Amino acid sequence: MxxxxxxxxxxxxxxxxxxxxxxxxxxxxxxxxxxxxPSPAALEAMQAEMGASLRLYPDPESSEIKAAVAEYYKLSPEQVFVGNGSDEVLAHAFQALINPAKPLLYPDITYSFYPVYCQLYGITPKTMPLDAEFAINPADYQTDNGGIIFPNPNAPTGLLLPLDCIKQILDANPDTVVMVDEAYIDFGGESAVSLINDYDNLLVIQTLSKSRSLAGLRVGFAMGNADLIDGLERVKNSFNSYPIDRLAIKGSVAAIKDTxxxxxxxxxxxxxxxxxxxxxxxxxxxxxxxxxxxxxxxxxxxxxxxxxxxxxxxxxxxxxxxxxxxxxxxxxxxxxxxxxxxxxxxxxxxxxxx
Amino acid sequence: MxxxxxxxxxxxxxxxxxxxxxxxxxxxxxxxxxxxxPSPAALEAMQAEMGASLRLYPDPESSEIKAAVAEYYKLSPEQVFVGNGSDEVLAHAFQALINPAKPLLYPDITYSFYPVYCQLYGITPKTMPLDAEFAINPADYQTDNGGIIFPNPNAPTGLLLPLDCIKQILDANPDTVVMVDEAYIDFGGESAVSLINDYDNLLVIQTLSKSRSLAGLRVGFAMGNADLIDGLERVKNSFNSYPIDRLAIKGSVAAIKDTxxxxxxxxxxxxxxxxxxxxxxxxxxxxxxxxxxxxxxxxxxxxxxxxxxxxxxxxxxxxxxxxxxxxxxxxxxxxxxxxxxxxxxxxxxxxxxx
Structure with a gap:
């Protein structure tokens, strides 16, 4: 103190x-x-960038990463936001896309950073108990709210919520943003990315830290309707113009392409x-x-x-x-x-x- | 919208x-x-880190950078905070160390990110006109405030404020934090770092982007009383545990040591x-x-x-x-x-x- x-x-x-x-x-x-x-191609791409160019600022938009994510998921680059790890992406999303006048809903057992973001941005959380098998019940998420977030698969349980249940939650909340935190999705789940063009209230957050073996590089991203992405960009550009360094840009692109x-x-x-x-x-x-x-x-x-x-x-x-x-x-x-x-x-x- | x-x-x-x-x-x-x-030693240090270790998270505290800065400036590591570029450091400082109930004072001509941070954190700025030669007048900073910030040398003028004037401002404001943004100090100014042990209200912000040729790597730091640094750490740890990647940690340390x-x-x-x-x-x-x-x-x-x-x-x-x-x-x-x-x-x- x-x-x-x-x-x-x-x-x-x-x-x-x-x-x-x-x-x-x-x-x-x-x-x-x-x-x-990590992918040997990612290491090679970073080796190639290692030199005099580090004296220059990186591309503030990380456009190459946006293009690579968009190509991988068949989105447009305007539907992609990039941050310094998915934790930074989540932080910006809490500040940009949650209505602090109403409670943010998330499971009682979940990623323990969520309540911390709520403190940081003056958001009141309302936790929804998982059932006895630690599953999310979509019916719980039909109460008035300023936003919804949950990891899928959930952390620290690892339990997956099927896409049908996510649709139920999206359908029940057309006026608030539903954030699906997919840090672990590549290890056995179906991404909600496929729903982005149908739901303008869906934000999907992913990271290169887990399935791309790049926790040491700090790159995460969010995907959603271009209006949601624009909201994130506005906060990012009011906080730090250049969150992703030149090496991380090159390494991320190569890692995403090395399927x-x-x-x-x-x-x-x-x-x-x-x-x-x-x-x-x-x-x-x-x-x-x-x-x-x-x-x-x-x-x-x-x-x-x-x-x-x-x-x-x-x-x-x-x-x-x-x-x-x-x-x-x-x-x-x-x-x-x-x-x-x-x-x-x-x-x-x-x-x-x- | x-x-x-x-x-x-x-x-x-x-x-x-x-x-x-x-x-x-x-x-x-x-x-x-x-x-x-950048320093060839910095490039070499990053080369050496380029490999399998990137699968692992970096040190969340960036302790090696803190130690290198502390050694360079004869401080203790507890007097050093590290962020993803000095813009991120500034953002955290605005949120952590400015009292939003009172105006933040800064010059009318200055770094144009300051008013943006004020919007982001609900701080009311009060600009103090530079004199006709674009100099800061220390007497202007004796009015009631929730904090003070200015770059030294100032941007975009390049004009330096002598250390004596900074002391006057520090002496007149024992109860609010005076932030000296020294992005360009290494090109001809005397750093206010020498005053840190005398003034518990002084925060000095620097970057590796300019004098260390590492704009592409995104590392900045702040130095001050351990209590001020602790406030910054609390915000950082409520926002993003791992802002500095493994390559940037190694490169920064080597760049700082390559005097x-x-x-x-x-x-x-x-x-x-x-x-x-x-x-x-x-x-x-x-x-x-x-x-x-x-x-x-x-x-x-x-x-x-x-x-x-x-x-x-x-x-x-x-x-x-x-x-x-x-x-x-x-x-x-x-x-x-x-x-x-x-x-x-x-x-x-x-x-x-x-």
Missing amino acids: SRFWSPLVSQLEPYVPGEQPKVSNLIKLNTNENPYP AWFEMTRGKIIASREKLTHELQALGFSVIPSAANFVFAHHPEHNAQQLGEKLRDNKIIVRYFNKPRISEYIRITVGTEEECEALMSNLKSLITTS | SRFWSPLVSQLEPYVPGEQPKVSNLIKLNTNENPYP AWFEMTRGKIIASREKLTHELQALGFSVIPSAANFVFAHHPEHNAQQLGEKLRDNKIIVRYFNKPRISEYIRITVGTEEECEALMSNLKSLITTS
Whole structure:
């Protein structure tokens, strides 16, 4: 606390991201990074940009990224917004597209950055409880609101909401923006992008951090009606003209275009997730069906927090959330085959010896 | 305009940055980029980071950059904040450290992003007229306020405010934050950083975009009392956990440590600026004494806007501001020796033939 802080700052409870350990001998299954390296074509494109041109500002519009996303999803570039990671995109969307005079609706169990954005922009959230199986009930989202947001697949559960249910929510809310946060969609879900030309109230947010193995580069994007995108641009251009650096522009474009690498790596992750799920179940865990690159698992006889701590002692880090309804779960990122094997071998000995 | 926009968005008048042309055969003297390439050591450090590690999130704290800045300026890392370009740093500072119940004071002629931030964060600005020589009068900043900001050297004039005057402003405002925006300080001014341990109300903002030739990388930083920095961190961590990518972290650290490259390139720019100033004066221009990497010049017999357009026809772009008091000036970035010669040769023929 400082007498120089604005009244807002004094009230903020900032987001706490998963640990980014500064030692490298850990098996890191805590922040849903991709276990495989980025597309070699993306690295090459960034190598080619590495030189004297870095003295110049980047394209403030990141037009090349917009064009690449538009081509990939058969949209127009005016339907694409680009930001410094999908967290920045979400922040701008909360400020630009939510009506703060009414509550923003989102699930009770969801990405824990949403309530932080609400504080930052003076938005009142109203949480809608997931059902007993952690599923979103579209009927819950028919109450008066200033906007709606949910991740799909949801985080940290990994559970997918089918497109039909998303349509129900969109149909019930023609006058407010429905934001579908698709950070994990490429690992097993169908994107709502296909609905953009039918619903002017739909904003779909994606990231290169997960399925394109570029968490270290910080690029996310949103897709929707050109009017929604224009609203985001207005906030972005009132905040930071040049959020995406020259290397990130080149790397992102090449990563989006390298569909072969994308398909190969996500295929491996999906296969590993299914194997991991079965092995966890064989060990007595209940595992929520995941369409993401992580699993959310609960063991009826073992305390989740302690299990996480014991794994950490063995140099494996997973994510634990000390929150209502999910405090008996651990979230495990799907690693390489070797990392999954090391995890399972550790879990087996922890569970059989304790 | 869209019915989905928040009330705020509808009111915004976004910042318009200088043109970033997509053709490369121009002499680009319009956005104050450094004409020399970044430190070779910075490029090497980024090369070394270019690989599989990009799949992992960066250090959310950018601790290595904080340590490098702290070492360079003999501060502690807790006195350093890092952002995605100094524009992002400024945005966070406006939100975190200005009391919106009172006016924010800044000069009538200044960086045109300041009024945009005010709109974004509901701050009421109060502009203080520069004197007839475009100088800041410290006595003007003794009125009740919620904060003070000015660039030093000022933009787009290039005029430096001596440290004694900054002290006067700091002394007169012990209860509000005085932000000194030092984007151009390395080209001829004395940084207010030396005052940080004496004034808990001082925030100094700098960037790697100008004197470190890294506009394309997007890294800026602020320095001040640890409480002020903590306020900035709280806003940053409520907005975007990971604003600086892995390549930018490595490149920034190496650029800050490569003091030999920094001294060599800024020395050349300062020498070119002095030569350019004299040549412009010989051509009949009045030139404001500049401590920056640009000059602000006015010709009594030639319309500034037309001069800019004619230069543009000859593939040289400079910056023109159609604003009160400065509409008869052009701002010219100091380029390489060859670029300065091309500019002068063009100006000579434009001025003698028209």
